[in-house]
Amino acid sequence: xxxxxxxxxxxxxxALARPPADVLARIDxxxxxxxxxxxxxxxxxxxxxxxxxxDKKYVICNADEGEPGTFKDRVILGDFADxxxxxxxxxxxxxxxxxxxxxxxxxxxYLRGHLEAVLQRRRENNLLGENICGRExxxxxxEVHMGAGSYVCxxxxxxxxxxxxxxxxxxxxxxxPIDTGYLGNPTTVNNVETFxxxxxxxxxxxxxxxxxxxxKSTGHKLFSVSGDCRRPGVYDLPLGITVAELLAEVGxxxxxxxxxxxxxxxxxxxxxxxxxxxxxxxxxxxxxxxxGPGRDMLRVAKNFLEFFIDESCGQCTPCREGAxxxxxxxxxxxxxxxxxxxxxxxxxxxxxxxxxxxxGLGQTAPSTFLSVVQNFRDEILGRTGGN
Amino acid sequence: MLLTERxxxxxxxxxxxxxxxxxRSSLLFILQEVQRRHYHISQYAxxxxxxxxxxxxxxxxSVVSFYSFxxxxxxxxxxxxxxxxxxxxxxxxxxxxxxxENDLGIKFGETTPDGKFSLxxxxxxxxxxxxxxxxxxxxxxxxxxxxxxxxxxxxxxxTFGVHATSDGRETRx
Numbered sequence: 371x372x373x374x375x376x377x378x379x380x381x382x383x384x385a386l387a388r389p390p391a392d393v394l395a396r397i398d399x400x401x402x403x404x405x406x407x408x409x410x411x412x413x414x415x416x417x418x419x420x421x422x423x424x425d426k427k428y429v430i431c432n433a434d435e436g437e438p439g440t441f442k443d444r445v446i447l448g449d450f451a452d453x454x455x456x457x458x459x460x461x462x463x464x465x466x467x468x469x470x471x472x473x474x475x476x477x478x479x480y481l482r483g484h485l486e487a488v489l490q491r492r493r494e495n496n497l498l499g500e501n502i503c504g505r506e507x508x509x510x511x512x513e514v515h516m517g518a519g520s521y522v523c524x525x526x527x528x529x530x531x532x533x534x535x536x537x538x539x540x541x542x543x544x545x546x547p548i549d550t551g552y553l554g555n556p557t558t559v560n561n562v563e564t565f566x567x568x569x570x571x572x573x574x575x576x577x578x579x580x581x582x583x584x585x586k587s588t589g590h591k592l593f594s595v596s597g598d599c600r601r602p603g604v605y606d607l608p609l610g611i612t613v614a615e616l617l618a619e620v621g622x623x624x625x626x627x628x629x630x631x632x633x634x635x636x637x638x639x640x641x642x643x644x645x646x647x648x649x650x651x652x653x654x655x656x657x658x659x660x661x662g663p664g665r666d667m668l669r670v671a672k673n674f675l676e677f678f679i680d681e682s683c684g685q686c687t688p689c690r691e692g693a694x695x696x697x698x699x700x701x702x703x704x705x706x707x708x709x710x711x712x713x714x715x716x717x718x719x720x721x722x723x724x725x726x727x728x729x730g731l732g733q734t735a736p737s738t739f740l741s742v743v744q745n746f747r748d749e750i751l752g753r754t755g756g757n
Numbered sequence: 758m759l760l761t762e763r764x765x766x767x768x769x770x771x772x773x774x775x776x777x778x779x780x781r782s783s784l785l786f787i788l789q790e791v792q793r794r795h796y797h798i799s800q801y802a803x804x805x806x807x808x809x810x811x812x813x814x815x816x817x818x819s820v821v822s823f824y825s826f827x828x829x830x831x832x833x834x835x836x837x838x839x840x841x842x843x844x845x846x847x848x849x850x851x852x853x854x855x856x857x858e859n860d861l862g863i864k865f866g867e868t869t870p871d872g873k874f875s876l877x878x879x880x881x882x883x884x885x886x887x888x889x890x891x892x893x894x895x896x897x898x899x900x901x902x903x904x905x906x907x908x909x910x911x912x913x914x915x916t917f918g919v920h921a922t923s924d925g926r927e928t929r930x
Binding site: 521604 | 780781782783784785786788789819820823824825826827841842843844846847879880881882883884885886887888892895896897
C-alpha cells in the first residue's frame with residue numbers, strides 16, 4: 371500500500387515549512403477529491419474553512435464508515451493511524467484550527483484504545499498539543515468521539531448534529547459546515563483516507579500524486595473488495611481503472627454484476643464492465659461488492675432497501691415513505707405479481723426520491739432498485755412462486 | 758425502583774454530568790456511559806439527565822431512540838449483533854442466525870431470561886471481506902459458521918462478571 375512507503379512526519383514537516391496558502395496550493399494542484407465518495411475538492415473545502423471568520427475552528431475526521439461493503443477506513447485506522455492524525459494536523463495548519471475530533475463509529479469501538487494510544491504518543495513527541503514541532507503558537511489537539519450506531523451520521527451535517535448531542539438528522543445546506551459547523555464554528559469534515567492522502571501529497575508533491583488516475587480523478591484510491599471473488603480485501607489502485615480490470619485483479623472475472631459505491635452506489639451489469647471507476651464515471655467511496663453468476667439480484671436489491679428503511683432518520687417524506695413502497699414492490703416481484711405499469715410507477719417514485727430527498731441517504735436509497743429493474747428485467751419479471 | 762436505588766442512580770448521573778460538562782454536547786457521552794454500565798437507559802435516568810442538563814426529557818428520549826447502540830429496555834450483559842448486510846448475507850448469515858437462536862433459546866430482538874445475552878441484527882460492521890461477522894459487545898468475530906457459535910457463547914459464559922473491563926480486541930480467524 372502506498373501509505374506504507376511514506377516517511378512518517380515528512381508531510382507535516384513539509385506543511386510547517388511553508389505558509390498555509392502554499393499548503394492549500396499544493397493540495398489544489400494535486401486535484402485531491404474527498405475519498406469518502408462524494409468527491410468534493412479537498413483544497414476548496416479547506417480554503418473556504420480557512421477564509422471563514424471565527425477564532426475557533428475544527429478539523430473533523432469522519433470515521434463513521436458505515437457504507438455497506440466499505441472497510442478501508444478500518445484498515446487505515448488500524449495500520450496507519452499516525453498518518454491520519456498527521457493529515458488532520460496538516461489540515462489544522464491550512465485552515466488555522468486548534469481543535470480536532472475523530473468521530474469513530476460505535477461498531478469500531480475496539481479500535482478506540484489503539485487510537486488513544488497513538489494520540490498519546492504523538493502528544494509526548496510534540497506532534498500534538500502546544501507549540502507543535504517547536505513552532506511558536508501552533509496548538510492543536512485531537513480527541514476521539516464515539517458514534518452510537520447510525521449510518522446517516524456519515525453525512526457531514528448529521529455527524530455534526532451527533533457531536534452536538536442531537537439526533538443524527540442532516541441539516542439543510544447552506545449554511546455549510548465550513549462556516550457554520552460544530553457548535554456554529556467553521557469546520558472541515560473529511561474522510562479518514564482523505565487525510566492520509568493529504569500527507570502523501572505534502573510529502574511527495576502534487577505531480578507524484580497526479581501521475582496516476584484520470585484528469586478529473588487524480589491519484590490512487592483504496593478499494594474495499596468483497597463478495598464473490600477469490601481475493602477479497604483492501605486494494606490500492608489508480609482511479610479510472612475499469613470494472614473489468616479491477617475484477618481481474620481480485621479474481622472475480624465471472625461476475626454478472628458489481629455493486630460500486632455500496633448501498634448508495636450503482637449496480638453495474640456485465641455489459642458495462644468497461645466503464646471506469648472515477649468521479650466522472652462511476653463514483654465510489656471504495657466499496658466494491660462482486661456478485662457471481664448465481665446471485666439473485668432481487669435479493670440484493672431487497673437487502674439494500676431493508677438497510678435504508680432501517681437507517682432512514684425519518685425527517686423527510688420521500689425517503690421515509692418511499693423506501694417501504696419500493697420494498698413492497700420487490701416483494702411483489704418475488705411473488706411474481708407485479709405488473710409492468712406498477713413497476714414503472716415505482717421507478718417514477720424512485721426518481722422522485724432521488725430528486726426530493728433532503729440528504730444523500732434518501733437520494734441514493736432507490737439507486738440499486740432502479741439499476742436492478744433496468745438491467746435485470748429478464749431475471750425479475752414473471753417469477754413463479756418465488757419465496 | 759427502590760428509593761435508595763434512585764438516589765444512587767441520581768448521584769451517579771450527577772457525577773457523570775460533572776465529568777463530561779453540563780452541555781448539550783456532553784449528552785451522547787453521558788448516555789453511552791450509562792448504557793455501558795446499566796445495559797440500558799431507563800425512563801428515570803432520562804428524566805434525571807434532562808433535569809441536570811436543563812433540557813426537556815423528550816429531548817433525551819429522542820436521542821436514545823435514534824441510535825441503535827442506545828436502548829430503552831434492559832439488554833443482556835453480552836449483546837450479540839449479527840451483521841445482516843449484503844456480503845454477510847451472501848456468506849451465509851442466515852444459518853449463523855438460526856444457530857444463535859437455537860443455542861440461546863431466544864429470537865432476534867430478545868434477551869435471555871437470566872439477563873446474560875441479547876440477540877440483535879446489525880447493519881454493515883465493516884468486515885465484509887471476512888463475513889459472516891458479528892459483534893459480542895465490542896469484540897468482533899469474523900468468518901463465523903454455525904459450528905463456531907457454541908464456542909463464541911462459551912467464551913462469554915466463562916467471563917461472566919468481567920464485562921465492564923473487557924477491551925474487546927479484534928479476533929482474527
